[in-house]
Amino acid sequence: MGFELPKYIEPNFEQEFLKSAPNVKTEEVVKEGVAPENYHGTTIFPEYFKIDGKWVLAKESRMDSVVVVKDNNEVEVKEFRNLKVGEKVVVGRTEDASEGIYVYNGGFVGEEEIDETFAFRSGRSRETAYSKDYDDLYEVLRREKEHGYIVWVLGPAAVFDKDAREAMAALIDNGYVHAFLGGNAVATHDLEAATIGTALGQDIYTQKSMKDGHYNHLDLLNKARRAGSIERLIEEENITDGIIHACVKNDVPIVLGGSIRDDGPLPIVISDVYKAQNEMRKHTRKATTVICLATQLHSIATGNMTPSYTVVNGEVRPVFIYSVDVSEFAVNKLRDRGTLEVKTIVTNVQDFLVNLKNNLTK
Amino acid sequence: MGFELPKYIEPNFEQEFLKSAPNVKTEEVVKEGVAPENYHGTTIFPEYFKIDGKWVLAKESRMDSVVVVKDNNEVEVKEFRNLKVGEKVVVGRTEDASEGIYVYNGGFVGEEEIDETFAFRSGRSRETAYSKDYDDLYEVLRREKEHGYIVWVLGPAAVFDKDAREAMAALIDNGYVHAFLGGNAVATHDLEAATIGTALGQDIYTQKSMKDGHYNHLDLLNKARRAGSIERLIEEENITDGIIHACVKNDVPIVLGGSIRDDGPLPIVISDVYKAQNEMRKHTRKATTVICLATQLHSIATGNMTPSYTVVNGEVRPVFIYSVDVSEFAVNKLRDRGTLEVKTIVTNVQDFLVNLKNNLTK
């Protein structure tokens, strides 16, 4: 009966253990990119820090990072490598307020209903019933299209097939994509398809291997490098379809992180992976829903930097994370690495994308 | 532009090597179920045997079996275990007519186009482009619905999800299923869903585990055994949906072969696996298209007894075999075991069935 966003209930700060809790302690960074010994490491859950007698929520959080208290008594969650000398890092490894650190897991009202709908957790496999997950996802996306920030993370499999590639472009055209994260391969093969009709030399519809097709992606990369930018390449090659084209046309930001297996790369690719992480996190900071398709590397990377909640217009709300892959091991790995709230769907992403297009666009 | 059935060109029997070939030799069976030493073993391809100077095609063939010459000079392809004392078995292990045995692989006109459309063979995986396979399959099924004999082989995964189960029932209702082969599990869980809404105790839509849900399939089996037949059970329990119900309603024959992992079993299940093979083969003898979903055991069993061609109204035509599973290993195994002509699709069968329903029924 329509999608209802789970409501967040703040901790009751009048509880004695929270009222009597001390302020957090901090220690200063003395070496760039290195935290003090007893730093507090973040989780994916809402965390509050007592500063000057007030409990302050970490916004735009992420796990496995540290907490810097700023001059205005706000906190910032930063990766170790981004720490600057002199910054004040929260120390202490308790989570129960006894050191001024309170990790608050369970603030979403109707947690039980949510549990069933959005947080089913154990034993998901090829034999799980996915009908309701699809139905829920359609509702989520229809809402988030207007009121959220939907981040997509794609592996190359999403562009190896004609229908899937068209479906993804349609989703972009219809406003269901607010940021597109990926690597050199997905963009290269999408542009290869746009210019030559193949991916890795194989026709994306007929499956026919083209003569000298192993040159196709190299040719595309060489042209892109000569053009100097994706936008320029689209112009020069008269590209009119595909995922990259749809992103550029609709002003959807693209972040492509480099990897050691890249050919080329495309001019847009960020060669320093930690700079790439910084760019990716600009989007996961805002994300309300994240959908990861067929890429273990990029899914885990994105999962690592996505918290279970976010603050929109002053209200705390959950972040929904989906991971879709044909391999149980791949989708589960995201959870094993700490992204506990992920909802996994085991199927070929081609079918997944076509399903979404059929149900969300007309 | 519409589906065109590949045309079969008979061998040119005027070729010298065929004209001058000797008649086949046979030897008599002396022990029930045992072939003479030098028996000829069949393949999946069209095979001709020279008898009394004439080349006779084996109809209703299957691989790994032997060839019996009958009194009317027809040949019958029989499993070893079904040989009777006194039957005349073709001997000789050549395939080039030199012993009167001619294995003829390549008689379908436009083999090249077929190759691309229906026989793409190497390296199919989750990264293969499946758009055209789907499009081809839709055309095949629309044609075979009227002019062919479509055999479905289903594992339990097909009924674990509400949308998939409904899609399969809709395909049956719309005439796309001429025989249904499976095991005790797929039927049991389909009937569990029909009566209690769960599969193995888990709701097939909400995924919720029901209290005492591990009793559900046992209760269903016990009721079925008391009823004594599927038809009776449907009546007693007022079953009105699902795959088994659709088969019974539409007079689609059901063959369920037993296995050592069965609970129950349902009264319809055939406990002797070689009798079950005989019943299954009654349908693969007639099959023009075979679709195997999410069951390695039943898919290989069915693949073993399905030839690459069949004779319909005196005309030789290809048999199309599809194997759909989320695991590359599972779909490839069918080929590894000799069913060379199989077309594999790597995806979750839930999405596969919903795709078919969306495109083939209204």
Place this chain on the structure above:
Amino acid sequence: MGFELPKYIEPNFEQEFLKSAPNVKTEEVVKEGVAPENYHGTTIFPEYFKIDGKWVLAKESRMDSVVVVKDNNEVEVKEFRNLKVGEKVVVGRTEDASEGIYVYNGGFVGEEEIDETFAFRSGRSRETAYSKDYDDLYEVLRREKEHGYIVWVLGPAAVFDKDAREAMAALIDNGYVHAFLGGNAVATHDLEAATIGTALGQDIYTQKSMKDGHYNHLDLLNKARRAGSIERLIEEENITDGIIHACVKNDVPIVLGGSIRDDGPLPIVISDVYKAQNEMRKHTRKATTVICLATQLHSIATGNMTPSYTVVNGEVRPVFIYSVDVSEFAVNKLRDRGTLEVKTIVTNVQDFLVNLKNNLTK
């Protein structure tokens, strides 16, 4: 040091809820193979039934079956299909003694240590550390060799490789195998290797495909069927190596259950799968350790009929179950289907067998 069998502490029957519990109720079977409506279904755990004021433990139990109270006030756990008219079946679906049925999970002393050693349960995958599992297994097998009953369940992959096949034969020769369960394929290919050196036509050492190798297993099957028994075949073909040979030589019982994908079958194969279940259960009734390798069908079948405990010389002890396969899905499926106590190892069974041989035989 060394392996210590976890000790079982009986329930304290002086507890009030057990003392005051009523006797179980039973209902008579009125139709062969059908249980009364409200039958009690068994689990894998120790279950006690109050009969004539005394708590009686079910010995030789198995899950998903029913409990028959016999004239001597003992109980027997029987499959539904084996129920005879007039037998008294325990009814009631509680487990807390309130209906005279008490399911007692947790009687093994040092459960915590056991938990760590033999019952680690979540998220086992290719990335789990298996060193200690191997070390524990070596100790278990050294002990069980003398004092237990070790049941092996093998798929054909165990005989496709020379070193693995030799390792398995060495384990049989050295007394580590008390019963061997499998299907037609594992035995056929073992005997194919023994007589021709191939499995499915491929040399088990050099991997070379032999000319006309697809005849090999058919020839072997035909010879076996002519011989009429495994023992006779071994004599006639002078078979001197392999798993079947080792079993016959060492009087290790072999149970081969038929399946719909069998060629042949070998004369020893049981064609009725429910009779095969009965034969398999004769061994799981006695089993103290069960090791399942590379066969989903036979592993689940065996797991279904293996309880978590057994009674040896009047003492209750745990049954250890191992499932080894290269696929997480395959090993986990055993747990998903209810065999909760299974310990899974994700690897190629070739390496697993060679490891065991290296550590257990000299």
Place this chain on the structure above:
Amino acid sequence: MGFELPKYIEPNFEQEFLKSAPNVKTEEVVKEGVAPENYHGTTIFPEYFKIDGKWVLAKESRMDSVVVVKDNNEVEVKEFRNLKVGEKVVVGRTEDASEGIYVYNGGFVGEEEIDETFAFRSGRSRETAYSKDYDDLYEVLRREKEHGYIVWVLGPAAVFDKDAREAMAALIDNGYVHAFLGGNAVATHDLEAATIGTALGQDIYTQKSMKDGHYNHLDLLNKARRAGSIERLIEEENITDGIIHACVKNDVPIVLGGSIRDDGPLPIVISDVYKAQNEMRKHTRKATTVICLATQLHSIATGNMTPSYTVVNGEVRPVFIYSVDVSEFAVNKLRDRGTLEVKTIVTNVQDFLVNLKNNLTK
């Protein structure tokens, strides 16, 4: 007996088509990192280029790159991104000498025996017989230890288990490792094990999850970053075991390429992935054997830059590439992406490493 390195027979340059072939054409690079339109792309096979009437072999080749003719008439195989303005790039897309480019596939004597031993190519899976592959590999490594350059590529799974980690360290100590390529994770978890005994917080022997264990790898990374180098860390933390320790002790070069999923990273990690590629290729240029374990990303990256042959002391010889993973898809992907000569083994790398240690060290 024993291992015989396949001998390479140069093309017979007296053949007319080679004698009469024209010199190669080249075009100059006009934009940094961009090749001329009609560039020749390299394969993994030996390629000869006619320059000033002489056929010149590309040494230290790799696929998907371009060929630069240098002033001394030698050729260099360079990645597109490394092209400098003014460099002369070979153009032409034929391989048959007609444009002065000759791709020579098949120069290794006894190719047929090699085919069986080192280049078996189709359908390798969990069911392939690996005994002989292991035997061959032992011989290869014993020889290459003295006369070759063995490059190892490791994913984190290699250090998650005690026995596997010790086995790998023993192989390093015994001279079987000449270079070690990997990412941040494998090194981090190896050092986590060296200092705390866990990997990702789980004991690498007992599998027990340590309290607050999710801090372990972060603590290790923070310490390493404070130490400023691996060597310093080893000193400060008194690290005496593991893979990284063994490499440092034995002066085995380590190249760790960064990735977007890294925490930390360790100070040794190269953050720019294309610089990382350059460093990795320094080793694949010299490699005679490459062994890739349980890392799809690094295996494909390394495979991409490893040719099928190398030149040692003026002699052309094959490069042996092994890829070991529990997933058929992972090992096959290396081939699908063009590394055609790879030999794949489907198993858990823990067992693989222990096997190697048992057979190669004492």
